[in-house]
Amino acid sequence: MKAVQLVKFGEPAEALKFVDLPDPVPGPGDVVVKIEAAGVCGRDLVVRKGAFPHVKPPIVPGHEGVGRIVDVGPGVEKDTIGERVFLSGIYDGTCEYCKRGLENLCKNAELLGESRNGTYAEYVLVPAKFAHPFHGLDPRVAVVATCPLSTAVYALRHVDVEGKKVLVVGAGGTGIYIAQLAKIRGAEVYVSTRSPDKARVLKELGINTAPEGEKDFDIVVDTVGSPTLERSLKLAKRSGSVLVIGNVTGEKTLLSPALVILRQLKIIGSMAFRPWDIYEALDILKRGLVKPLYTEYKLQDAVRAHEDMERGAVIGRAILVP
Template sequence: MKALRCDEPGKLSIIDRDKPVAGTGEVLVRIRNVGICGTDYHIFHGNQPYLDYPRVIGHELGGEVVSAPAGSTLHIGQTVSIEPYIYCGHCRACRLGRTNCCQNLAVLGVHKDGGACDYVVVPERNVVPADGLSTREAAMVEFLAIGAHGVRRSGATAQSRVAIVGAGPIGISAAVFCKARGADVSVIDRNTRRLAFCESELGVDRVFEGSDDIRERLAKATDGEFYDIVIDATGSPAAMQAGFAYVGHGGSYVLLSIVRADITFNDPEFHKRETTLLGSRNATRADFETVLDAMRTGKVPTEALATHAGALVDAPGLIPGWSKPESGVIKAILEV
């Protein structure tokens, strides 16, 4: 079968490898669509903190069941999304239901070879039925679940004033699920095209173009009270540090971004506000179900989000261009 591999930073190739065979408790899935996300671009550019090369990429996966264990509720031909976080099930985090941050976690396409290929084998518990959706839509569930998880961590309600910093796919997904909770949502980014998308397609309440005086502008917009919840989805250490200053008294700061850096903050200001600082990693099965329900009820503009497409075999020539901000990509999806 064919697979898309990042051999080293800056080099992608299509390789041939054997079709996998399902073992006990595993499901064989025919991959039909693969979403390309920020993690894949970071892998291509050599700044993903948890990866060794070479690596078959791909963790946003939609496909069809080829085989399932005896007695499984899954059936052959069923459309599924794949939860790409292979967790151990027995560490403390797993026992507490926090499988997204398992002590022994292996993420497809990062810690182990991923699903940008014809077939994958995964544990049955990692296969999520996506009945009523296309495999293309199923491939979009994972990145949306990242945002849904961060929003769930934040505790956002209809009374919350939320600022989302970064209008890439993850920031957009956070905006979708903050709005689903009825929150007042502002989005901050330097990319005016993405800000316009957030207004027209997501219905956010206001947008702010990033600038050196952004804190002063946010203070003016909120009468100096700032935000109950700030969610960072920038992938920028400088922006992550700056975001502490946007949190209002009694507020929370959620870091969706993962970077190769130390993040520091001013302790007197942090304590004065009694700030709650939250990391948000991956997603859980519950978050996948939240996204699936939202997609089925038309609360996610999937057609608008999927801005670019191409074939798996053409990916080595497409991904370098897609990774550039000027490309206009929000979500690119490969067809397998």
Template sequence: MRAVRLVRFGKPSEALRLEDLEDPRPGKGEVLVKVEAAGVCGRDLVVRKGAFPHVRLPVIPGHEGVGKVVDVGPGVDRDLVGQRVFVAPAMYDGTCDYCRRGLENLCRNAQYLGEHRDGTYSEYVVLPSHFVYPFHGVDPRAAVLATDVIPTAIAAVRRVDVDGRKVLVVGGGGTGLYLAQVAKLRGAEVYISTRSADKAKAYGSLGIGIYQEGMKDFDVVFDTVGSPTIETSIRLAKRNGIVVLIGNVTGERAYLSPALIILRQIAVLGHMAYKPWDVYEGLDLLRRGLIAPVYTEYKLSEAVKAHEDMEAGRVLGRAVLTP
């Protein structure tokens, strides 16, 4: 099979390599999925840069994927073969204290595709059968958006009451676009920040306001960028406002004055991922046309270009790899 492997940490052209590998086989309790579409997440860029010490090289990146089950290992119902499924980016243990409290997204022992085990930048991926979920009625290239970015947006917006409130999404990348769409669906007056005229035009056509210099006093600010913009996000929130941190694309530390938070009584929330049923909600929103599936398609062999374009802010919506 063809796959893109992360062979070292660094720039896309140095770190990512297209290789021909032996086709994987499912073991006991596992399934083999032929990948039809793989999403490129900001987390993938952070992994590639070496920010996560648990990643051992070489590894096939990618934790977002949609495809068809083509084989199963011992102990798995063969009725799964032929079904289109989305794969779970994180495999939680189900037994830790967080899992037992219904907070699987915070599992202490979660194993991540593309980090702890080979991921979806590949023609095939193997994973435990209970971490694939059948679905139908949505094109795979659009459906892969519901495997991570859309459900993450759904879960993040659920954390705060945005109905009737003035909301700013900092960062006009794929995560920001879907946060803005979900917040708008939930009744917010939404603005998004972007330096790209093309993105501003596209997002404006979806009824999303474009942030202009001088705007301030937002009830809720969703920050999808991280270290470079956290201080600005806090300054743009109104007194007694809320800032939700949902991304850190550079993987760097942030430095800011606590007085910014204390004297203006700002609530700062961190948000981590979602739960599997949020994916089905995302698929339903796509199926009903309530969320626009904005993405830029690349071939698997163009993974380096996809990473470069994402870092340069050239990707409209989400980057999606196809075989």
């Protein structure tokens, strides 16, 4: 099969190679999924740079994927062949977090593209229970639900945005969906972005870019991380909330405890999503409540997709199509 492999950490052109790999063979309880669309997440860029010690090249990146089951292993019903599915993280289902419905915090989770080959490929091998059937959406639209929109769905479970003044810091692949979702949930939404193209798209969606000097937001959603986090804390009103979901550089940052204490801020982390958040995201897309925004690349153009994302040229999600 054709695939993009992370062969070393570094810049896109040296780290990502378009290669031929053996087709995966399903073992007991496995399925092989023919990928129809794979999303390129900001986390993929952080992985490529070597920020996560558990990732060991060579490996096929990518955790966002939609496709059809084309082969099954022993113990899997053959009538699932042909089903269109989305892929999720792989959870043990038995740890204390899984038992509480927090599979996204599973102690023994596996993430495609990090601990096993991922979705930047023609085919991917996964346990059958983590290939979830759905219907009614084009794969290129549905893949938007598999991370950016489902991340937004899960993140906004932590805060009540209705009637609140909300700032979304960053209009990348997740920020632009959080802004849309907060708006339909009754928030007065502003987005902080330096991109004129993204500001134009936001305006078309009826979402304001944050005016210079605007502050005292009830809720600030930081989708960037260390480069913007201290500023996000300063833009939240006293007793406001700062929801942190972004880590685009993988770098650490220093924060002043006094800033948090004297303003009595609530800092909330939000980690990815659960499979049923993806189903909610798919329903939102089916109902036309959120506009799917993406730029399509051929699988062999993964290097260009990474480069475009790093320079902020992608509006919404970059997706790879084998």
